[in-house]
Amino acid sequence: MMHIYHLKKGDKGKIVKINAGKTLKARMKSFGIYPGVEFEVKAFSLGKNNVELQVGRSLVALRKGEMDKIEVERLDHEEA
Amino acid sequence: MQKIVVALVGQPNVGKSSLINAISDAKLKVGNFSGVTVEKTEVVFNYCDEVKCQDYEVHIIDLPGAYSLNDYTIEERVTKNFIEKEDYDLIVNVVDATNLERNLLLTTELLETGRKMVIALNMMDEAEKEGIKIDAEQLSEILGVPCVPTSASTKEGIKALEEAIVEVYRKPTTGSKIVYSDVIEEEIAKIVKFFEEKKFTCKIPYKKVAVKLLKEDKDIYQYLHDQPIWIELLPIIREALNHIYIHYGTKDLDEIFEDERLAFARGAALEVMTVEKRKEKTLTEKIDDILINKYFGIPIFLFLMWGLFQLTFEFGAIPMDYIDQFFTALADKAKDIFGNGELGSVISDGMISGVGAVIMFLPNILILFLGIALLETTGYMSRVSFLLDGFFHKFGLHGKSFIPLVTGFGCSVPAYMAARTLKNEKDRLLTLFIIGFMSCGARLPIYVLFTAAFFAQDVAGNMLFLIYLTGAMIGLFAAKILNVLVFKGEDEPFVMEMPKYRWPSLRLLWHTVYSQALMYLQKAGTFILAASVLVWFASNYPKYPELEKAYHTKIEQTTESAKKAELEHQLQAKLLEESYLGKIGKATEPFFAPLGMDWRLSVALEAGLAAKEVVVSTMGVLYSLGETDETSEGLKNQIRKNIPLPTAIAFIVFVMIYLPCFAASAVFTREAGGVKYLVYLFIFTTTTAWVLSFIAYKLAGVFLT
Numbered sequence: 001m002m003h004i005y006h007l008k009k010g011d012k013g014k015i016v017k018i019n020a021g022k023t024l025k026a027r028m029k030s031f032g033i034y035p036g037v038e039f040e041v042k043a044f045s046l047g048k049n050n051v052e053l054q055v056g057r058s059l060v061a062l063r064k065g066e067m068d069k070i071e072v073e074r075l076d077h078e079e080a
Numbered sequence: 081m082q083k084i085v086v087a088l089v090g091q092p093n094v095g096k097s098s099l100i101n102a103i104s105d106a107k108l109k110v111g112n113f114s115g116v117t118v119e120k121t122e123v124v125f126n127y128c129d130e131v132k133c134q135d136y137e138v139h140i141i142d143l144p145g146a147y148s149l150n151d152y153t154i155e156e157r158v159t160k161n162f163i164e165k166e167d168y169d170l171i172v173n174v175v176d177a178t179n180l181e182r183n184l185l186l187t188t189e190l191l192e193t194g195r196k197m198v199i200a201l202n203m204m205d206e207a208e209k210e211g212i213k214i215d216a217e218q219l220s221e222i223l224g225v226p227c228v229p230t231s232a233s234t235k236e237g238i239k240a241l242e243e244a245i246v247e248v249y250r251k252p253t254t255g256s257k258i259v260y261s262d263v264i265e266e267e268i269a270k271i272v273k274f275f276e277e278k279k280f281t282c283k284i285p286y287k288k289v290a291v292k293l294l295k296e297d298k299d300i301y302q303y304l305h306d307q308p309i310w311i312e313l314l315p316i317i318r319e320a321l322n323h324i325y326i327h328y329g330t331k332d333l334d335e336i337f338e339d340e341r342l343a344f345a346r347g348a349a350l351e352v353m354t355v356e357k358r359k360e361k362t363l364t365e366k367i368d369d370i371l372i373n374k375y376f377g378i379p380i381f382l383f384l385m386w387g388l389f390q391l392t393f394e395f396g397a398i399p400m401d402y403i404d405q406f407f408t409a410l411a412d413k414a415k416d417i418f419g420n421g422e423l424g425s426v427i428s429d430g431m432i433s434g435v436g437a438v439i440m441f442l443p444n445i446l447i448l449f450l451g452i453a454l455l456e457t458t459g460y461m462s463r464v465s466f467l468l469d470g471f472f473h474k475f476g477l478h479g480k481s482f483i484p485l486v487t488g489f490g491c492s493v494p495a496y497m498a499a500r501t502l503k504n505e506k507d508r509l510l511t512l513f514i515i516g517f518m519s520c521g522a523r524l525p526i527y528v529l530f531t532a533a534f535f536a537q538d539v540a541g542n543m544l545f546l547i548y549l550t551g552a553m554i555g556l557f558a559a560k561i562l563n564v565l566v567f568k569g570e571d572e573p574f575v576m577e578m579p580k581y582r583w584p585s586l587r588l589l590w591h592t593v594y595s596q597a598l599m600y601l602q603k604a605g606t607f608i609l610a611a612s613v614l615v616w617f618a619s620n621y622p623k624y625p626e627l628e629k630a631y632h633t634k635i636e637q638t639t640e641s642a643k644k645a646e647l648e649h650q651l652q653a654k655l656l657e658e659s660y661l662g663k664i665g666k667a668t669e670p671f672f673a674p675l676g677m678d679w680r681l682s683v684a685l686e687a688g689l690a691a692k693e694v695v696v697s698t699m700g701v702l703y704s705l706g707e708t709d710e711t712s713e714g715l716k717n718q719i720r721k722n723i724p725l726p727t728a729i730a731f732i733v734f735v736m737i738y739l740p741c742f743a744a745s746a747v748f749t750r751e752a753g754g755v756k757y758l759v760y761l762f763i764f765t766t767t768t769a770w771v772l773s774f775i776a777y778k779l780a781g782v783f784l785t
Binding site: 022023026031032043044059060061 | 147148150152178179180181182185186332334335338342364365368369372373374375377378462465466467469470473479571573574575576577578579
């Protein structure tokens with residue numbers, strides 16, 4: 001199972017599944033984070049504790065705890 | 081004149097407040113960070129329709145930014161409640177044209193309410209620069225409500241927006257429409273058909289009733305339950321829902337409709353928007369590459385904060401001398417006018433020296449507030465949350481706690497209020513408890529006074545930075561301890577937008593600094609003035625005529641001028657000791673004695689419970705009254721002469737940690753949700769302050785002497 005912290009800065013990925021409670025799921029959805037969405041990893045903070053993602057046209061930051069709840073797959077650079 | 085009430089709704093950072101500013105030229109705070117507009121603000125302007133000869137009074141209510149109509153944050157709850165329950169004529173939905181898809185999600189939710197609506201497609205100029213083209217007419221067509229392209233910065237489209245508001249107000253109904261997926265539309269059609277066949281009479285359109293039924297809206301069920309139609313309707317609904325459940329593979333209707341809205345918003349955005357692909361990085365991306373760099377990010381942030389404190393001290397010191405000179409001259413003048421009696425003393429030694437001591441620090445405070453406002457409006461504050469979250473989380477805090485905490489360096493009162501951005505009760509309480517450790521602007525005068533008294537000008541700035549840093553560190557450890565012992569439970573998730581970097585608006589910066597200056601001066605003019613007079617009274621009364629008489633005869637009998645001065649000094653010191661203030665200080669002296677503090681410092685600390693500025697003014701009164709010669713050397717020198725360094729350090733440590741002030745305590749009680757929390761806070765901070773102050777005193781005693 002792959003999570004965002006398995007990717008590198010500059011990698012592109014796709015969200016496969018979100019294993020979170022209803023509220024958090026809805027919250028993520030309102031930020032444009034839901035299964036099927038493609039994203040790019042813009043930055044990690046020290047120790048990959050937090051990540052900044054480009055989702056659609058917005059930048060969203062998540063913490064490790066949230067990354068744990070999101071299953072992703074890596075997209076090849078040519079494909080993305 | 082007809083009144084139109086408009087609810088202004090939009091996601092955070094879409095330029096809602098700037099737009100409202102552009103409409104009416106009203107003064108409003110524009111923020112880059114969610115939570116700046118927690119309170120709803122109202123703006124009124126007049127609109128004259130010349131064709132129809134009709135005047136309108138338009139009331140715009142600026143609702144807090146909401147990503148969706150969830151209960152997730154307090155802001156969203158406020159907005160949701162207003163939209164669903166309050167009385168208004170129409171919604172103006174501000175949409176960020178550079179981020180259409182995500183913004184349309186909220187728009188879709190608003191459309192579902194069935195209220196009249198106008199969409200302001202804001203930041204169109206920016207979107208064009210980013211290579212985004214949006215067909216506003218087509219979007220109006222799809223959503224069934226007028227979409228007006230606007231730009232708050234160039235004031236484009238503002239007039240058209242005003243016209244659209246009035247036009248929509250005049251229409252009897254909204255034309256808003258949402259198209260759901262085929263599966264749901266099919267079921268809706270079935271229910272509508274049934275209503276038509278039964279010729280059911282109902283105030284709201286059939287389609288809306290059908291949608292509400294499928295969403296399991298309680299009110300509509302309650303209403304239909306009492307109708308004869310219910311028995312026949314029930315199986316139809318049951319079948320419709322079953323079809324939907326099977327198709328979606330879930331029985332969670334909230335989630336199903338969420339996905340429906342998402343699909344609709346996506347579809348609409350795709351249809352009206354064309355994006356030119358650009359390879360080059362945007363400015364925000366370029367800046368982010370540096371500012372939130374894994375390795376440089378935190379050092380850059382620390383450097384910026386260090387710079388801010390240096391500026392506060394270095395630049396602030398320039399006007400300080402002039403202000404000091406001005407008030408010294410004013411106090412002398414007052415003595416000339418009112419004489420050396422009681423009246424002259426209360427005005428000169430009480431009011432002017434007390435208020436002057438406080439106003440002297442206005443420049444420092446303004447620079448600090450300017451810095452914080454800059455951090456907020458440029459969008460850097462969110463980056464700092466991102467950078468610091470990993471670190472903060474280790475102490476049980478949230479990256480967002482950074483905002484209230486850093487605001488706490490300015491003033492605890494707005495800081496306590498800023499803690500509302502934390503949704504989780506535990507995170508919020510924990511943050512509230514340690515905000516006081518972030519030394520507020522009002523404590524700055526005390527630090528400046530003491531560092532200037534004991535350190536050379538060139539190291540004083542560094543000492544100041546050290547004091548702030550130490551306070552913050554102690555706060556973090558206190559958070560960890562509280563987190564482990566008191567506040568246990570789930571952490572709030574960290575899902576946060578990083579807004580685009582923006583140039584700060586000069587108008588906003590000016591507004592922030594101006595209102596802060598005004599607030600500070602008002603406080604100085606009222607509260608501090610009263611406190612100064614009170615302290616003056618308490619330090620001058622009761623009178624001891626016999627003691628004075630005895631000393632005066634002694635003074636007259638001596639011929640040596642040095643001896644005379646010494647006797648005079650003894651008298652003043654005795655009188656002060658025997659005054660009310662001296663008595664209070666004496667009574668509490670045992671408590672502070674282990675920290676090396678005498679009754680004067682005890683009194684200053686106790687007065688500080690009312691407001692930290694009073695500490696300096698109290699010391700001003702206490703030490704200036706003890707002066708023997710007429711040429712004032714300033715409070716700074718008095719402190720250097722009267723207070724040993726270890727005691728001064730213990731005093732600063734105590735000031736760093738104990739309860740902020742009366743006003744902050746009141747706000748804390750309100751935000752934390754009860755007086756019992758204030759009692760906890762008082763015990764917690766006073767104990768910590770005393771213990772650490774004691775340790776600092778002992779350590780300083782060993783190492784510095």
